[in-house]
Amino acid sequence: MKVLVFVEQRDGKIKSSAHEALTVGFKLAGSSANLAAVLVGQGVAGLSGQLAGWGADTVYTADSADLSLYNIQGYSNGVEAAIKAFSPDVVLGVASPMGRDVFPRLAARMDGAILTDLTSIEAAGNGVQGTKPMYSGKCIADVATDGAKISFVTIRQNVFPSSKAESGNATATPVTAAAGDGKIKTIEIRKGKSAKPDLTEASLIISGGRAMGNSENFKILADCADVIGATIGASRAAVDSGYATHDMQVGQTGKTVNPNLYIACGISGSIQHMAGMRTSKVIVAVNTDKDAPIFGVASYGIVGDLFKVVPLLTEQFKTLLK
Amino acid sequence: MKILVLIKQTPDTESKIRLSGDGKSIEQGDIKYIINPYDEFAIEEGLKLKEKLGSGEVVIASFGGETAKELIVKGLAMGGDRGLLISNAGLEGADSLAIAKVLTGAIKAEKADVVFCGKQAIDDDNMHVGTMAAEMLGWPHVNVVTKFDLNGTTARVEREVEGGKVEVYDVTLPAIFGAHKSLNTPRYASLPGIMKAKKKPFDLKTPGDVGVDPSTLKAKAVIKGYKYPPEKPKGQIFAGEPVEVMVEKVVKLLRQEAKVI
Incomplete structure (x- = not known):
């Protein structure tokens, strides 16, 4: 089948999750001729070379000054231009804020099938089948496209390993994104405060719960995070108590994360929190309450006071990584 | 101004999800349905907008089964003016594209000026329907909205994306907005509100009533079955x-x- 991968960039940097999508896309397409990528933005023509060896012979570039800031109209029109040029069976991307914006738009525009946030995927006919967690991760659904001419599919970040195909010459092929109607204008994109990877992309996360007591105490998590290169998260209880900001919240009304290691400090483990982190590959729980539900999903647990445990963890990680 | 709020019934987070013996469906017996939590932020934003403008109508609408009626009435108890349930009888397996087609019909039939919905439903976490409906209407949309401020027919809207970044947009109405948690604090229904809600106008319609041909609603994305996580x-x-x-x-x-x- 022919697969087009939407390769996301922000601020001129190709996102690491795009490599996960290219890896999956190459497997589905079966050959570099059947895999193409599309880049949308200002200056993206210069980025196409970075995709050499990632499986696609063709990289469509919708490169225009109008696209310097992300805008749903311009970006979906850019991807649409590549679809018209390549006629793929499947358009593949990542369940990121951008992917979750562009893919439903285009599926509606082209009357296509849409599947989002898949955690496994394989080719089936001219579409795909796979799995996705539902109901806060309480069950896994077997899903499939069914009889659509074109399918729009996103994968969950951090689930599929990325590995370079070592083929695909990534020839840049310009396409033109149709201009938007001006009914939505991007005024600005304000930078986040943190230089760390976003929670949804982080491979290591250390999170604090209500037991942190106040926002200053998050410093002990920050110290540990600095040593191992982790991103800091929080439970809803910690956010609602004002100890942490909402963009740090992991769980049902926050973010769904998928790191290799999730360290939960002073988090009891409500259903809502676990909905956001239970698929982490390794979970470490630190809690004074030996009956806390978080220990039920933990790979390793320490029944103890986080204010004693975390500084010792930091020390030992430091020694280990020296 | 006609303000339409789209809501969905979702299982209460605390509900146990039990699969049928053949794994083809979810057992309904134990499930208690609630208004999808993000949709409560959408209702609140609709009510706030009407209060700010000093006039208008807030319609609480859903596409779903009979049990959704009770939840629409809850939205009316919070302050909505009228309820609209489009029955999904015979269309229980509808995919998000089909649901968006039906709701697009409802938005057109209602001649809505602005539509609020939740950024995603907590059952399938898809984040599709609001965005798809906007596309079918030829309208702009912003999803994951954390701030909404209407000035005339232009809304200044903020949306949260990865890494704590915030995208700021000017959006010309009509448009669809998907509410995120930090947008507002939903009000509780007052006792008089609950009493009044039962007497408020409520329409039960079919997709055909809002101009959608059910034969165009065949699912293109299907759920073949379920299993428990390992x-x-x-x-x-x-x-x-x-x-x-x-x-x-x-x-x-x-x-x-x-x-x-």
Whole structure:
């Protein structure tokens, strides 16, 4: 089948999750001729070379000054231009804020099938089948496209390993994104405060719960995070108590994360929190309450006071990584 | 101004999800349905907008089964003016594209000026329908909205994306907005509100009533079955030893067994 991968960039940097999508896309397409990528933005023509060896012979570039800031109209029109040029069976991307914006738009525009946030995927006919967690991760659904001419599919970040195909010459092929109607204008994109990877992309996360007591105490998590290169998260209880900001919240009304290691400090483990982190590959729980539900999903647990445990963890990680 | 709020019934987070014996469906018996939590922020934003403008109508609408009626009435108890349920009888397997087609019909039939919905439903976490409906209407949309401020027919809207970044947009109405948690604090229904809600106008319609041909609603994305997530092997929990010893054990396991550090 022919697969087009939407390769996301922000601020001129190709996102690491795009490599996960290219890896999956190459497997589905079966050959570099059947895999193409599309880049949308200002200056993206210069980025196409970075995709050499990632499986696609063709990289469509919708490169225009109008696209310097992300805008749903311009970006979906850019991807649409590549679809018209390549006629793929499947358009593949990542369940990121951008992917979750562009893919439903285009599926509606082209009357296509849409599947989002898949955690496994394989080719089936001219579409795909796979799995996705539902109901806060309480069950896994077997899903499939069914009889659509074109399918729009996103994968969950951090689930599929990325590995370079070592083929695909990534020839840049310009396409033109149709201009938007001006009914939505991007005024600005304000930078986040943190230089760390976003929670949804982080491979290591250390999170604090209500037991942190106040926002200053998050410093002990920050110290540990600095040593191992982790991103800091929080439970809803910690956010609602004002100890942490909402963009740090992991769980049902926050973010769904998928790191290799999730360290939960002073988090009891409500259903809502676990909905956001239970698929982490390794979970470490630190809690004074030996009956806390978080220990039920933990790979390793320490029944103890986080204010004693975390500084010792930091020390030992430091020694280990020296 | 006609303000339409789209809501969906979702199982209460606390509900146990039990699969049927053949794994084809979810047992309905134990499930208590609630208004999808993000949709409560959408209702609140619709009510706030009407209050700010001093006039207008807030219609609470859903596409779903009979049980959704009770939840629409809850929205009316919060302050909505009128309820609209489009019955999904015979269309229970509708995919998000089909649902968006039906709701697009409802938005057109209602001649809505602005539509609020939740950024996603907590059952399938798809984040599709509001965005798809906007596309079918030729309208702009912003999803994951954390701030909404209408000035005339232009809304200044903020949306949260990865890394704590915030995208700021000017959007010309009509448009669809998907509410995120930090947009507002939903009000509770007052006792008089609850009493009044039962007497408020409520329409039950079919997709055909809002101009949608059911034969165009065949699902293109299907759920073939469900399974439970794989059981995690029981973890190693340390207790009752000196903290230094426990930490050392865990760090060693992270390095040698889990190989994540």
